[in-house]
Amino acid sequence: MTDDAWFADLDPGDRAAAADRIREGSAESPADWPALAVEAGVSADEAEYYDRLRGATLAAGRAAASEREGAVDQQLVHAVRAMDDCRRQANELAERVAEWGGSRFEEAGTGVEYARELSGRDSGSVGVPASEASGGSSEPRSDGDRQVLALARQVVALDEEADALAEYIETSTPEVAPNLAAMAGPVLAARLLSLAGGLESLAKKPSGTVQVLGAEDALFAHLRGDAPSPKHGVIYTHDAVRGTRSEDRGSAARALAGKLAIAARVDYYGGDRRPGLQAELDERIAAIQARAEGGGGDE
Amino acid sequence: MSDLPEGIEQRSIGDETGLATRGPPAYGEPTDDTGWRRWNPRRSKLGAMIQSGMDTGLTGGETVLYLGAAAGTTVSHVADFAGPTYAVEFAARPVRDLLDVAEDRQRLFPLLKDARKPETYAHVVEPVDVIIQDVATRGQAEVALTNRGFLHEDGRLLLAVKARSEDVTADPETVFDEVVGTLESEYEVLERQRLEPYHADHLGVVARPR
Numbered sequence: 001m002t003d004d005a006w007f008a009d010l011d012p013g014d015r016a017a018a019a020d021r022i023r024e025g026s027a028e029s030p031a032d033w034p035a036l037a038v039e040a041g042v043s044a045d046e047a048e049y050y051d052r053l054r055g056a057t058l059a060a061g062r063a064a065a066s067e068r069e070g071a072v073d074q075q076l077v078h079a080v081r082a083m084d085d086c087r088r089q090a091n092e093l094a095e096r097v098a099e100w101g102g103s104r105f106e107e108a109g110t111g112v113e114y115a116r117e118l119s120g121r122d123s124g125s126v127g128v129p130a131s132e133a134s135g136g137s138s139e140p141r142s143d144g145d146r147q148v149l150a151l152a153r154q155v156v157a158l159d160e161e162a163d164a165l166a167e168y169i170e171t172s173t174p175e176v177a178p179n180l181a182a183m184a185g186p187v188l189a190a191r192l193l194s195l196a197g198g199l200e201s202l203a204k205k206p207s208g209t210v211q212v213l214g215a216e217d218a219l220f221a222h223l224r225g226d227a228p229s230p231k232h233g234v235i236y237t238h239d240a241v242r243g244t245r246s247e248d249r250g251s252a253a254r255a256l257a258g259k260l261a262i263a264a265r266v267d268y269y270g271g272d273r274r275p276g277l278q279a280e281l282d283e284r285i286a287a288i289q290a291r292a293e294g295g296g297g298d299e
Numbered sequence: 300m301s302d303l304p305e306g307i308e309q310r311s312i313g314d315e316t317g318l319a320t321r322g323p324p325a326y327g328e329p330t331d332d333t334g335w336r337r338w339n340p341r342r343s344k345l346g347a348m349i350q351s352g353m354d355t356g357l358t359g360g361e362t363v364l365y366l367g368a369a370a371g372t373t374v375s376h377v378a379d380f381a382g383p384t385y386a387v388e389f390a391a392r393p394v395r396d397l398l399d400v401a402e403d404r405q406r407l408f409p410l411l412k413d414a415r416k417p418e419t420y421a422h423v424v425e426p427v428d429v430i431i432q433d434v435a436t437r438g439q440a441e442v443a444l445t446n447r448g449f450l451h452e453d454g455r456l457l458l459a460v461k462a463r464s465e466d467v468t469a470d471p472e473t474v475f476d477e478v479v480g481t482l483e484s485e486y487e488v489l490e491r492q493r494l495e496p497y498h499a500d501h502l503g504v505v506a507r508p509r
Contacts, residue, residue, distance in 0.1 A: 006422045027422035030449050034383075034425055050383060050406055057408040057423070061398050064411040068391035198462070272396070 002036050004028070006056070012042065014064035018056035043153035073176045073199040079165050080190040086162035090115075093155045102146050113156035118148065150176050179263035181209055183281065192260065193235050195236060198219055202261075211235065212265075235260065240285045255284045305359030306380025307349065308468050310334050312337050318346055322379035323403040326372055326396070336376075340497045343373040344433050344459030347497035353490055353505055358380075358454045362427040364444060366414040367434035369393045371400035378407040378433065387425045389413045417449065426451050433459045439483035443506075447485050450508050456486055457505040459494065475502045485509055 004027035023133070039271045043049035046133055069137055079249055094112045102108030109117060138161040166187060173186035177199055181189040195213040196202035212219050214233030232241055232253035244252040259281040264276055300438070303318075310319040313329045318338040330336040340350040350357060360382045368374040368386035370393040378384045383406045384494050388394050394411050401409045412420045414434050430450050439460050450456065460481040463469035472499055475499055479502075486506035 004422050024421055025422040026418045028418060030421045030424050032425050033423070053408055053423070054401075054405065057410060058398065058401060061394055061401070061411050063408040064396065065391050065394045068411075072391070186360050267363070 002031075002040055005031070005036060007016070007031055007037055007042050007052070012052070014116035015055055015059055019059035019063055020054070022056050028281035064116045068174070068209040072172065073193055073293060076169060076176060076190045077194045077198060079169050079172070080187070082192040083162050083165035083169065086165065087157045089266075090155050093151065093158070097148060097152045097155055104145055104148060112155055112159050115152040119153035119156045121149060124162040137225070177264065179266050179277060180260060182273070182275075183263050183278055184235070184260055188234065188237055192264070195234065199264065199268050202264045205261065205264075207254075207261035210261045211253050232257075240281065244285070244289050248288050248291055252285055255288065256281065259284075285292055303349070304355070304380055306355040307338070307357075307376075308335070309361070310335050318350055320376045320379035322375065325375035325400045325403070326370070331445060334373065338376045338390070342378065344494060344498055344501060344503065345377065345431055345457060346371050347494045347501075348457065348459070348492070348503040348505075350497065351492060351494065351503070353492055353503055355457055356507075357429065357504055359456075361429050362425065364424055364427045364430045364446065366395055366430065366432040366446060368409070369433075370396035371409075373431075373433065374407065375400045375404070377503070378404045380418040381429070382406060383447075385410060385420070387412050387414050387420060415445065417446050421448075424449055427454065429455050429457060431457045435461050435464045437465055440478045441465060444485050447508055454508060456504070456508075458482070458506065459498075460502040460504060461498040462478055471500045471502075478502070481506065482506060 006018070006021045006025050010021065011067075031084055034043075034046045037043045037049045038045060043052060094110075094115045097115045097118065098108060098110045099174055101114065105118075108114070134153055170186040171191045173190045173193075174181040177189055177193065178203075180192070183189075184192065192210065192213055193202055196205055196210075203214075212230050212233045213235070215230035216233075218227060218230035222229045231250040235241055235253055235256055238256055240256045241249055241252050259277055266272070266277070271274070307318060307320055309316060310331070312319060312331045312335060315329075315337070318340065319335040320338055321334045321368070322336065324330050324336050328337045328339065338346045340346040347354075357380075360381045363377055363381045363384040365377060365384060365386045368388040369390075371386065374384065374386045374397070377399075378386075378474075385408050386397060386401070386459065387410045388397055391411070394409065397409050401407045408419050408423070410423065411423045414432075415436075415438070417462055427449050430443070430446055432443055432446070436442070439458070443456055443458055460475060462474040463470070465474045465478065475491070479491060482488060482504070485508065487509050488501075488504060489508045490505040492503050494503050
Protein backbone atom coordinates (compact mmCIF):
# COMPACT_ATOMS: atom_id res chain seq x y z
CA MET A 1 0.00 0.00 0.00
CA THR A 2 2.85 2.33 0.89
CA ASP A 3 4.20 1.74 -2.64
CA ASP A 4 1.76 4.34 -3.99
CA ALA A 5 2.74 6.97 -1.46
CA TRP A 6 4.42 10.08 -2.79
CA PHE A 7 7.30 9.51 -0.37
CA ALA A 8 7.92 5.85 -1.26
CA ASP A 9 11.58 5.04 -2.01
CA LEU A 10 12.59 8.68 -1.99
CA ASP A 11 15.82 10.07 -0.72
CA PRO A 12 14.53 12.32 2.11
CA GLY A 13 16.89 15.12 1.09
CA ASP A 14 15.86 15.14 -2.55
CA ARG A 15 13.29 17.94 -2.81
CA ALA A 16 13.16 17.93 -6.59
CA ALA A 17 12.36 14.22 -6.78
CA ALA A 18 9.68 14.67 -4.11
CA ALA A 19 8.12 17.51 -6.10
CA ASP A 20 8.12 15.38 -9.24
CA ARG A 21 6.43 12.57 -7.36
CA ILE A 22 3.72 14.95 -6.11
CA ARG A 23 3.10 16.07 -9.68
CA GLU A 24 3.34 12.77 -11.52
CA GLY A 25 2.30 10.16 -8.97
CA SER A 26 -1.09 8.60 -8.46
CA ALA A 27 -2.92 6.13 -6.26
CA GLU A 28 -6.16 4.21 -6.44
CA SER A 29 -7.32 5.51 -3.11
CA PRO A 30 -6.07 7.63 -0.24
CA ALA A 31 -4.45 6.18 2.86
CA ASP A 32 -3.29 7.48 6.18
CA TRP A 33 -0.03 8.65 4.65
CA PRO A 34 1.28 10.51 7.71
CA ALA A 35 0.95 7.39 9.89
CA LEU A 36 2.40 5.16 7.17
CA ALA A 37 5.38 7.48 6.73
CA VAL A 38 6.12 7.38 10.44
CA GLU A 39 5.64 3.62 10.51
CA ALA A 40 7.99 3.12 7.59
CA GLY A 41 10.55 5.31 9.31
CA VAL A 42 10.45 7.88 6.52
CA SER A 43 9.58 10.63 8.97
CA ALA A 44 10.35 10.74 12.66
CA ASP A 45 6.88 11.98 13.55
CA GLU A 46 3.79 13.55 12.03
CA ALA A 47 5.10 17.09 12.37
CA GLU A 48 8.22 16.22 10.42
CA TYR A 49 6.11 14.47 7.81
CA TYR A 50 3.96 17.55 7.30
CA ASP A 51 7.02 19.77 7.06
CA ARG A 52 8.37 17.58 4.28
CA LEU A 53 5.02 17.46 2.55
CA ARG A 54 4.84 21.24 2.71
CA GLY A 55 8.23 21.66 1.06
CA ALA A 56 7.36 19.14 -1.64
CA THR A 57 3.90 20.53 -2.47
CA LEU A 58 5.16 24.11 -2.61
CA ALA A 59 8.00 23.15 -4.94
CA ALA A 60 5.65 21.06 -7.09
CA GLY A 61 3.08 23.85 -7.25
CA ARG A 62 5.62 26.43 -8.23
CA ALA A 63 7.12 24.26 -10.93
CA ALA A 64 3.73 23.28 -12.34
CA ALA A 65 2.47 26.85 -12.32
CA SER A 66 5.43 28.29 -14.20
CA GLU A 67 5.36 25.45 -16.69
CA ARG A 68 1.69 25.97 -17.45
CA GLU A 69 1.87 29.72 -17.63
CA GLY A 70 4.95 29.45 -19.79
CA ALA A 71 2.94 27.31 -22.12
CA VAL A 72 0.10 29.83 -22.19
CA ASP A 73 2.32 32.79 -23.02
CA GLN A 74 3.68 30.85 -26.00
CA GLN A 75 0.08 30.32 -27.14
CA LEU A 76 -0.40 34.06 -27.04
CA VAL A 77 2.72 34.63 -29.08
CA HIS A 78 1.28 32.37 -31.77
CA ALA A 79 -2.17 33.89 -31.50
CA VAL A 80 -1.02 37.47 -31.94
CA ARG A 81 1.13 36.53 -34.93
CA ALA A 82 -1.76 34.60 -36.46
CA MET A 83 -4.06 37.55 -35.88
CA ASP A 84 -1.67 39.90 -37.64
CA ASP A 85 -1.28 37.44 -40.52
CA CYS A 86 -5.05 37.17 -40.94
CA ARG A 87 -5.47 40.92 -40.82
CA ARG A 88 -2.73 41.54 -43.36
CA GLN A 89 -3.97 38.87 -45.74
CA ALA A 90 -7.52 40.15 -45.40
CA ASN A 91 -6.43 43.68 -46.25
CA GLU A 92 -4.31 42.57 -49.15
CA LEU A 93 -7.07 40.44 -50.62
CA ALA A 94 -9.61 43.18 -49.95
CA GLU A 95 -7.62 45.49 -52.20
CA ARG A 96 -7.77 42.90 -54.93
CA VAL A 97 -11.50 42.47 -54.41
CA ALA A 98 -12.03 46.22 -54.57
CA GLU A 99 -10.06 46.51 -57.76
CA TRP A 100 -11.78 43.57 -59.38
CA GLY A 101 -15.20 44.44 -58.05
CA GLY A 102 -14.84 48.00 -59.25
CA SER A 103 -14.43 46.71 -62.78
CA ARG A 104 -17.63 44.64 -62.65
CA PHE A 105 -20.09 46.43 -60.41
CA GLU A 106 -21.30 49.96 -60.66
CA GLU A 107 -20.54 51.16 -57.20
CA ALA A 108 -17.10 50.47 -55.84
CA GLY A 109 -15.71 50.67 -52.35
CA THR A 110 -12.48 49.88 -50.62
CA GLY A 111 -11.12 47.59 -47.99
CA VAL A 112 -12.63 44.84 -45.93
CA GLU A 113 -15.86 46.78 -45.55
CA TYR A 114 -16.49 46.64 -49.28
CA ALA A 115 -15.68 42.93 -49.33
CA ARG A 116 -18.15 42.44 -46.52
CA GLU A 117 -20.82 44.26 -48.46
CA LEU A 118 -20.12 42.24 -51.62
CA SER A 119 -20.12 38.95 -49.80
CA GLY A 120 -23.58 39.73 -48.50
CA ARG A 121 -24.91 39.55 -52.03
CA ASP A 122 -26.55 36.45 -53.25
CA SER A 123 -24.42 34.82 -55.90
CA GLY A 124 -27.27 32.39 -56.52
CA SER A 125 -29.23 35.15 -58.18
CA VAL A 126 -27.09 34.87 -61.24
CA GLY A 127 -29.06 35.70 -64.33
CA VAL A 128 -31.75 37.59 -62.45
CA PRO A 129 -31.99 41.07 -63.88
CA ALA A 130 -30.74 43.95 -61.81
CA SER A 131 -33.54 45.08 -59.56
CA GLU A 132 -34.40 48.67 -58.96
CA ALA A 133 -35.43 47.83 -55.42
CA SER A 134 -31.89 47.00 -54.39
CA GLY A 135 -30.88 50.59 -54.82
CA GLY A 136 -29.82 50.23 -58.40
CA SER A 137 -26.81 48.09 -57.60
CA SER A 138 -26.32 45.39 -60.13
CA GLU A 139 -26.88 41.76 -59.13
CA PRO A 140 -24.15 39.25 -59.92
CA ARG A 141 -24.72 37.58 -63.25
CA SER A 142 -21.70 35.82 -64.56
CA ASP A 143 -19.02 33.39 -63.48
CA GLY A 144 -16.69 36.32 -63.11
CA ASP A 145 -19.09 37.91 -60.64
CA ARG A 146 -19.29 34.72 -58.70
CA GLN A 147 -15.52 34.58 -58.44
CA VAL A 148 -15.34 38.10 -57.09
CA LEU A 149 -18.00 37.32 -54.51
CA ALA A 150 -16.25 34.09 -53.49
CA LEU A 151 -13.05 36.00 -53.00
CA ALA A 152 -14.90 38.62 -50.98
CA ARG A 153 -16.23 35.90 -48.71
CA GLN A 154 -12.68 34.70 -48.09
CA VAL A 155 -11.72 38.20 -47.09
CA VAL A 156 -14.60 38.33 -44.64
CA ALA A 157 -13.75 34.90 -43.26
CA LEU A 158 -10.14 35.96 -42.69
CA ASP A 159 -11.26 39.17 -41.05
CA GLU A 160 -13.61 37.26 -38.77
CA GLU A 161 -10.85 34.83 -37.90
CA ALA A 162 -8.72 37.80 -36.91
CA ASP A 163 -11.57 39.05 -34.71
CA ALA A 164 -11.88 35.65 -33.05
CA LEU A 165 -8.14 35.60 -32.40
CA ALA A 166 -8.33 39.10 -30.95
CA GLU A 167 -11.07 37.92 -28.62
CA TYR A 168 -8.95 34.97 -27.54
CA ILE A 169 -6.05 37.33 -26.90
CA GLU A 170 -8.26 39.64 -24.91
CA THR A 171 -9.39 36.90 -22.55
CA SER A 172 -6.06 35.06 -22.26
CA THR A 173 -3.58 37.90 -21.87
CA PRO A 174 -4.92 39.07 -18.50
CA GLU A 175 -4.50 35.51 -17.22
CA VAL A 176 -0.88 35.33 -18.28
CA ALA A 177 0.17 38.88 -17.53
CA PRO A 178 -2.51 40.72 -15.53
CA ASN A 179 -0.49 43.87 -14.82
CA LEU A 180 0.90 44.19 -18.30
CA ALA A 181 -2.52 43.57 -19.83
CA ALA A 182 -4.17 46.12 -17.55
CA MET A 183 -1.64 48.82 -18.37
CA ALA A 184 -1.05 48.19 -22.07
CA GLY A 185 -4.39 46.67 -23.01
CA PRO A 186 -4.52 42.97 -23.87
CA VAL A 187 -3.62 43.27 -27.54
CA LEU A 188 -0.62 45.54 -27.10
CA ALA A 189 0.49 43.38 -24.18
CA ALA A 190 0.29 40.27 -26.36
CA ARG A 191 2.19 42.09 -29.10
CA LEU A 192 4.99 42.93 -26.68
CA LEU A 193 5.06 39.30 -25.53
CA SER A 194 5.22 38.22 -29.13
CA LEU A 195 8.04 40.60 -30.05
CA ALA A 196 10.04 39.65 -26.97
CA GLY A 197 9.31 35.94 -27.47
CA GLY A 198 7.42 35.30 -24.25
CA LEU A 199 6.79 36.65 -20.77
CA GLU A 200 10.10 35.46 -19.39
CA SER A 201 12.19 37.22 -22.01
CA LEU A 202 10.06 40.35 -21.84
CA ALA A 203 10.54 40.43 -18.07
CA LYS A 204 14.29 40.27 -18.60
CA LYS A 205 14.45 43.11 -21.11
CA PRO A 206 15.55 46.57 -20.02
CA SER A 207 12.94 49.27 -20.41
CA GLY A 208 14.92 50.91 -23.21
CA THR A 209 14.47 47.75 -25.26
CA VAL A 210 10.77 47.57 -24.44
CA GLN A 211 10.48 51.15 -25.66
CA VAL A 212 11.70 50.29 -29.16
CA LEU A 213 10.31 46.75 -29.53
CA GLY A 214 8.79 46.65 -32.98
CA ALA A 215 10.99 49.47 -34.28
CA GLU A 216 13.92 47.23 -35.10
CA ASP A 217 14.39 48.61 -38.62
CA ALA A 218 14.65 52.15 -37.34
CA LEU A 219 16.86 51.05 -34.49
CA PHE A 220 19.36 49.35 -36.75
CA ALA A 221 19.30 52.23 -39.19
CA HIS A 222 20.18 54.40 -36.23
CA LEU A 223 22.94 52.07 -35.12
CA ARG A 224 24.41 52.15 -38.63
CA GLY A 225 24.51 55.89 -38.21
CA ASP A 226 21.92 56.69 -40.88
CA ALA A 227 19.06 57.84 -38.72
CA PRO A 228 18.02 59.34 -35.41
CA SER A 229 17.18 56.88 -32.65
CA PRO A 230 13.59 55.65 -32.72
CA LYS A 231 11.43 57.09 -29.97
CA HIS A 232 9.05 54.18 -29.76
CA GLY A 233 8.10 50.80 -31.19
CA VAL A 234 4.68 49.19 -30.92
CA ILE A 235 3.95 51.06 -27.72
CA TYR A 236 3.19 53.93 -30.10
CA THR A 237 -0.37 52.56 -30.19
CA HIS A 238 -0.81 53.26 -26.49
CA ASP A 239 -2.84 56.35 -25.61
CA ALA A 240 -0.10 57.63 -23.34
CA VAL A 241 2.16 58.01 -26.37
CA ARG A 242 -0.34 58.76 -29.10
CA GLY A 243 -2.14 61.30 -26.94
CA THR A 244 1.03 63.28 -26.34
CA ARG A 245 2.24 65.99 -28.75
CA SER A 246 5.15 64.90 -30.90
CA GLU A 247 7.87 66.92 -29.12
CA ASP A 248 7.11 65.06 -25.90
CA ARG A 249 6.41 61.62 -27.30
CA GLY A 250 9.93 60.43 -26.57
CA SER A 251 9.46 61.26 -22.90
CA ALA A 252 6.05 59.66 -22.80
CA ALA A 253 7.32 56.51 -24.52
CA ARG A 254 10.22 56.30 -22.09
CA ALA A 255 7.93 56.65 -19.09
CA LEU A 256 5.45 54.13 -20.45
CA ALA A 257 8.15 51.61 -21.36
CA GLY A 258 9.59 51.87 -17.86
CA LYS A 259 6.25 51.02 -16.26
CA LEU A 260 5.50 48.28 -18.79
CA ALA A 261 8.87 46.66 -18.07
CA ILE A 262 8.07 46.71 -14.36
CA ALA A 263 4.59 45.30 -15.00
CA ALA A 264 6.07 42.43 -17.02
CA ARG A 265 8.50 41.65 -14.22
CA VAL A 266 5.76 41.69 -11.59
CA ASP A 267 3.71 39.36 -13.76
CA TYR A 268 6.57 36.97 -14.30
CA TYR A 269 8.16 36.92 -10.86
CA GLY A 270 5.29 37.89 -8.59
CA GLY A 271 1.91 37.51 -10.17
CA ASP A 272 -0.04 39.83 -7.87
CA ARG A 273 -1.97 42.82 -9.15
CA ARG A 274 -0.34 46.22 -8.61
CA PRO A 275 -2.89 48.89 -9.39
CA GLY A 276 -0.39 51.44 -8.05
CA LEU A 277 1.71 51.08 -11.21
CA GLN A 278 -1.10 52.47 -13.34
CA ALA A 279 -1.53 55.44 -11.00
CA GLU A 280 2.18 56.22 -11.17
CA LEU A 281 2.09 56.06 -14.95
CA ASP A 282 -0.98 58.28 -15.17
CA GLU A 283 0.69 60.85 -12.99
CA ARG A 284 3.87 60.87 -15.02
CA ILE A 285 2.05 61.08 -18.34
CA ALA A 286 -0.10 63.91 -17.03
CA ALA A 287 3.08 65.78 -16.06
CA ILE A 288 4.56 65.24 -19.52
CA GLN A 289 1.39 66.28 -21.31
CA ALA A 290 1.15 69.37 -19.12
CA ARG A 291 4.34 70.65 -20.73
CA ALA A 292 2.31 71.45 -23.82
CA GLU A 293 0.11 73.83 -21.82
CA GLY A 294 3.14 75.30 -20.11
CA GLY A 295 4.39 76.52 -23.51
CA GLY A 296 7.11 73.89 -23.77
CA GLY A 297 8.56 74.63 -20.36
CA ASP A 298 9.83 71.92 -18.08
CA GLU A 299 7.42 70.07 -15.85
CA MET B 300 -27.23 30.09 14.96
CA SER B 301 -24.80 27.30 15.69
CA ASP B 302 -21.67 27.87 17.71
CA LEU B 303 -18.68 29.04 15.78
CA PRO B 304 -15.80 26.59 15.49
CA GLU B 305 -12.70 27.19 17.54
CA GLY B 306 -10.57 29.71 15.71
CA ILE B 307 -13.43 31.63 14.11
CA GLU B 308 -14.89 34.61 15.93
CA GLN B 309 -17.21 37.50 15.37
CA ARG B 310 -14.87 40.41 15.84
CA SER B 311 -14.91 44.09 15.29
CA ILE B 312 -12.15 45.07 12.90
CA GLY B 313 -11.99 48.57 11.54
CA ASP B 314 -15.55 49.87 11.73
CA GLU B 315 -17.29 46.56 11.03
CA THR B 316 -18.06 43.48 13.07
CA GLY B 317 -18.00 40.13 11.33
CA LEU B 318 -16.32 36.78 10.95
CA ALA B 319 -12.59 36.70 11.47
CA THR B 320 -9.80 34.16 11.76
CA ARG B 321 -6.31 34.56 13.06
CA GLY B 322 -3.36 34.22 10.73
CA PRO B 323 -1.04 35.99 8.33
CA PRO B 324 -2.92 38.44 6.05
CA ALA B 325 -3.39 36.96 2.60
CA TYR B 326 -5.22 39.24 0.20
CA GLY B 327 -5.40 42.74 1.62
CA GLU B 328 -8.28 42.03 4.02
CA PRO B 329 -8.72 44.27 7.10
CA THR B 330 -6.75 43.13 10.12
CA ASP B 331 -6.41 44.20 13.73
CA ASP B 332 -3.21 44.37 15.75
CA THR B 333 -3.82 41.07 17.53
CA GLY B 334 -3.53 39.07 14.31
CA TRP B 335 -7.23 38.67 13.51
CA ARG B 336 -8.31 39.26 9.94
CA ARG B 337 -11.70 39.81 8.41
CA TRP B 338 -13.38 36.88 6.64
CA ASN B 339 -15.79 38.54 4.29
CA PRO B 340 -18.77 36.26 3.52
CA ARG B 341 -19.25 38.10 0.24
CA ARG B 342 -15.89 36.84 -0.94
CA SER B 343 -16.21 33.33 0.38
CA LYS B 344 -18.99 30.77 0.01
CA LEU B 345 -17.91 28.92 3.13
CA GLY B 346 -17.83 32.23 4.96
CA ALA B 347 -21.39 32.86 3.77
CA MET B 348 -22.48 29.40 4.94
CA ILE B 349 -21.07 30.04 8.40
CA GLN B 350 -22.33 33.60 8.57
CA SER B 351 -25.86 32.54 7.66
CA GLY B 352 -25.84 30.07 10.54
CA MET B 353 -25.66 26.75 8.72
CA ASP B 354 -24.59 23.89 10.96
CA THR B 355 -21.30 22.99 9.30
CA GLY B 356 -20.25 20.59 12.04
CA LEU B 357 -16.84 22.29 12.08
CA THR B 358 -15.17 22.44 15.48
CA GLY B 359 -11.67 23.59 14.52
CA GLY B 360 -8.50 21.56 14.02
CA GLU B 361 -9.90 19.01 11.55
CA THR B 362 -8.08 17.77 8.46
CA VAL B 363 -9.52 19.30 5.31
CA LEU B 364 -9.55 18.59 1.62
CA TYR B 365 -10.45 21.80 -0.17
CA LEU B 366 -11.54 21.39 -3.79
CA GLY B 367 -11.47 24.51 -5.94
CA ALA B 368 -9.12 26.56 -3.80
CA ALA B 369 -8.72 29.23 -6.53
CA ALA B 370 -6.48 32.05 -5.32
CA GLY B 371 -6.71 30.81 -1.76
CA THR B 372 -8.99 33.47 -0.29
CA THR B 373 -11.24 31.04 1.58
CA VAL B 374 -8.63 28.37 2.05
CA SER B 375 -6.38 30.84 3.87
CA HIS B 376 -9.08 31.20 6.52
CA VAL B 377 -9.72 27.47 6.60
CA ALA B 378 -6.04 26.80 7.23
CA ASP B 379 -6.18 29.34 10.07
CA PHE B 380 -8.74 27.35 12.11
CA ALA B 381 -8.36 23.82 10.71
CA GLY B 382 -5.56 21.29 10.90
CA PRO B 383 -3.68 19.97 7.86
CA THR B 384 -5.41 21.40 4.78
CA TYR B 385 -5.00 20.07 1.26
CA ALA B 386 -5.91 22.70 -1.32
CA VAL B 387 -6.69 21.47 -4.84
CA GLU B 388 -6.88 23.93 -7.72
CA PHE B 389 -6.51 23.24 -11.42
CA ALA B 390 -6.09 26.68 -13.02
CA ALA B 391 -2.48 27.79 -13.24
CA ARG B 392 -3.18 31.49 -12.89
CA PRO B 393 -4.75 31.57 -9.40
CA VAL B 394 -2.33 28.93 -8.15
CA ARG B 395 0.33 31.64 -7.96
CA ASP B 396 -1.74 33.45 -5.34
CA LEU B 397 -2.53 30.16 -3.64
CA LEU B 398 1.19 29.43 -3.41
CA ASP B 399 1.76 32.79 -1.73
CA VAL B 400 -0.96 32.00 0.80
CA ALA B 401 0.52 28.54 1.43
CA GLU B 402 4.00 30.01 1.79
CA ASP B 403 2.83 31.86 4.92
CA ARG B 404 1.18 28.80 6.49
CA GLN B 405 2.72 25.65 7.90
CA ARG B 406 -0.09 23.17 7.26
CA LEU B 407 -1.56 24.24 3.96
CA PHE B 408 -0.58 22.01 1.06
CA PRO B 409 -1.28 23.38 -2.43
CA LEU B 410 -1.94 20.82 -5.17
CA LEU B 411 -2.20 21.86 -8.82
CA LYS B 412 -4.59 19.06 -9.71
CA ASP B 413 -7.93 18.44 -11.40
CA ALA B 414 -10.59 17.77 -8.76
CA ARG B 415 -12.35 15.48 -11.21
CA LYS B 416 -9.37 13.11 -11.10
CA PRO B 417 -8.84 12.17 -7.45
CA GLU B 418 -6.41 9.39 -8.35
CA THR B 419 -3.88 12.09 -9.29
CA TYR B 420 -3.68 13.30 -5.69
CA ALA B 421 -4.71 10.24 -3.65
CA HIS B 422 -1.01 9.46 -3.23
CA VAL B 423 -0.64 12.70 -1.28
CA VAL B 424 -3.95 13.38 0.46
CA GLU B 425 -4.87 11.41 3.57
CA PRO B 426 -8.47 10.64 4.56
CA VAL B 427 -9.98 13.84 5.92
CA ASP B 428 -12.65 15.00 8.35
CA VAL B 429 -14.06 17.61 6.01
CA ILE B 430 -14.29 18.14 2.27
CA ILE B 431 -14.99 21.71 1.29
CA GLN B 432 -15.93 22.09 -2.34
CA ASP B 433 -16.29 25.23 -4.41
CA VAL B 434 -15.59 24.30 -8.00
CA ALA B 435 -17.18 26.38 -10.71
CA THR B 436 -17.50 23.71 -13.39
CA ARG B 437 -20.28 21.56 -14.70
CA GLY B 438 -20.81 18.35 -12.79
CA GLN B 439 -20.34 19.75 -9.31
CA ALA B 440 -22.21 16.82 -7.75
CA GLU B 441 -20.02 14.34 -9.64
CA VAL B 442 -16.90 15.99 -8.23
CA ALA B 443 -18.28 15.48 -4.73
CA LEU B 444 -19.08 11.86 -5.53
CA THR B 445 -15.67 11.00 -6.99
CA ASN B 446 -13.94 12.55 -3.99
CA ARG B 447 -16.15 10.73 -1.48
CA GLY B 448 -13.32 8.22 -0.87
CA PHE B 449 -11.29 10.88 0.92
CA LEU B 450 -13.92 11.44 3.57
CA HIS B 451 -13.97 9.62 6.93
CA GLU B 452 -17.21 7.78 7.59
CA ASP B 453 -18.27 10.43 10.09
CA GLY B 454 -16.89 13.29 7.98
CA ARG B 455 -18.70 16.25 6.47
CA LEU B 456 -19.04 17.59 2.96
CA LEU B 457 -19.47 21.36 2.80
CA LEU B 458 -20.48 22.17 -0.72
CA ALA B 459 -21.20 25.42 -2.50
CA VAL B 460 -23.17 24.84 -5.68
CA LYS B 461 -23.06 27.51 -8.36
CA ALA B 462 -26.23 27.24 -10.42
CA ARG B 463 -24.80 29.05 -13.40
CA SER B 464 -21.92 26.61 -13.74
CA GLU B 465 -24.38 23.82 -14.44
CA ASP B 466 -26.81 25.63 -16.67
CA VAL B 467 -26.93 29.38 -17.22
CA THR B 468 -30.44 29.35 -18.58
CA ALA B 469 -32.20 27.04 -16.12
CA ASP B 470 -33.94 28.17 -12.98
CA PRO B 471 -31.41 27.93 -10.12
CA GLU B 472 -33.83 25.96 -7.88
CA THR B 473 -34.18 23.30 -10.60
CA VAL B 474 -30.41 23.06 -10.89
CA PHE B 475 -30.00 22.80 -7.13
CA ASP B 476 -32.58 20.02 -6.91
CA GLU B 477 -30.77 18.10 -9.60
CA VAL B 478 -27.36 18.52 -7.97
CA VAL B 479 -28.69 17.55 -4.55
CA GLY B 480 -30.50 14.59 -6.13
CA THR B 481 -27.26 13.30 -7.66
CA LEU B 482 -25.44 13.92 -4.42
CA GLU B 483 -27.94 11.83 -2.47
CA SER B 484 -26.80 8.61 -4.12
CA GLU B 485 -23.78 8.62 -1.82
CA TYR B 486 -24.35 11.39 0.67
CA GLU B 487 -27.04 12.17 3.18
CA VAL B 488 -27.88 15.86 2.85
CA LEU B 489 -28.24 17.41 6.31
CA GLU B 490 -28.92 20.99 5.34
CA ARG B 491 -29.31 23.13 2.26
CA GLN B 492 -29.65 26.87 2.10
CA ARG B 493 -29.36 29.60 -0.50
CA LEU B 494 -26.36 31.87 0.02
CA GLU B 495 -28.17 35.11 -0.73
CA PRO B 496 -27.53 37.94 -0.05
CA TYR B 497 -23.83 37.12 -0.11
CA HIS B 498 -23.75 35.12 -3.34
CA ALA B 499 -26.45 35.16 -6.00
CA ASP B 500 -27.66 31.79 -7.32
CA HIS B 501 -25.51 29.73 -5.01
CA LEU B 502 -26.61 26.93 -2.71
CA GLY B 503 -24.80 25.86 0.43
CA VAL B 504 -25.05 22.15 1.26
CA VAL B 505 -23.96 20.25 4.35
CA ALA B 506 -23.86 16.49 3.85
CA ARG B 507 -22.33 13.35 5.31
CA PRO B 508 -21.37 10.13 3.58
CA ARG B 509 -23.96 7.36 3.48
